[in-house]
Amino acid sequence: MKVEKTPLKDCYLIKPTIFEDQRGIFLETYHRKRLAETTGIDNEFVQDNQSISRYGVLRGLHYQTGDFAQTKIVRVIYGKVVDVVVDLRRDSPTFKKTYSAILDDQNLYQLFVPKGFAHGFLTLSEKSVFAYKCDHYYQPGSEAGIIFNDPDLNIDWNFPEAEMIISEKDRKQPTLKEVFG
Numbered sequence: 001m002k003v004e005k006t007p008l009k010d011c012y013l014i015k016p017t018i019f020e021d022q023r024g025i026f027l028e029t030y031h032r033k034r035l036a037e038t039t040g041i042d043n044e045f046v047q048d049n050q051s052i053s054r055y056g057v058l059r060g061l062h063y064q065t066g067d068f069a070q071t072k073i074v075r076v077i078y079g080k081v082v083d084v085v086v087d088l089r090r091d092s093p094t095f096k097k098t099y100s101a102i103l104d105d106q107n108l109y110q111l112f113v114p115k116g117f118a119h120g121f122l123t124l125s126e127k128s129v130f131a132y133k134c135d136h137y138y139q140p141g142s143e144a145g146i147i148f149n150d151p152d153l154n155i156d157w158n159f160p161e162a163e164m165i166i167s168e169k170d171r172k173q174p175t176l177k178e179v180f181g
């Protein structure tokens, strides 16, 4: 696998090695030791999640606060998404910066999303199956978010807003300014 730096500090794009033969493909989707060697970050992942979304579904931008902040490794099992992360660590040189990547079932890329980042994704295929590992358990009381169309972040989702399918919760997320001033 190749682990590439993104413009955001501590956030990596993971490109797994794909073995192909007449039966199909094989890949390792997680290798703790190798990942720790390349990123210098060794997490113990304790929860695996999966969501299935239809075309136009946007989930995010989400994070957990304080002691429950989660590092995530996110990937697409089926379909195609645009994945977006925002560095919300006040002491980071890339505070308030965003990064996005296309993750799909062809490139099989993964994004290593450090704790202190907000994360979201929009499904570009007729359906997506999205999977991710977290190094802290889900803690409903520590859930937080930033609105997907925040005027300061100005994320280019490259998708008509009128066609996005978004939960009530996510339509009411605060702006970056409301949270971070």
Ligand SMILES: Cc1cn([C@H]2C[C@H](O)[C@@H](COP(=O)(O)OP(=O)(O)O[C@H]3O[C@@H](C)C(=O)[C@@H](O)[C@H]3O)O2)c(=O)[nH]c1=O
Binding pocket: 049, 051, 059, 060, 061, 062, 063, 119, 120, 121, 138, 167
């Ligand atoms: C995230 C999560 C949700 N749930 C429940 C709560 C709720 O009833 C239902 C759906 O939750 P949500 O609407 O928050 O699901 P969703 O919008 O898919 O939330 C996820 O979005 C992406 C972008 C992330 O980065 C994740 O960390 C997570 O926040 O599932 C759990 O039981 N465990 C979990 O870990």
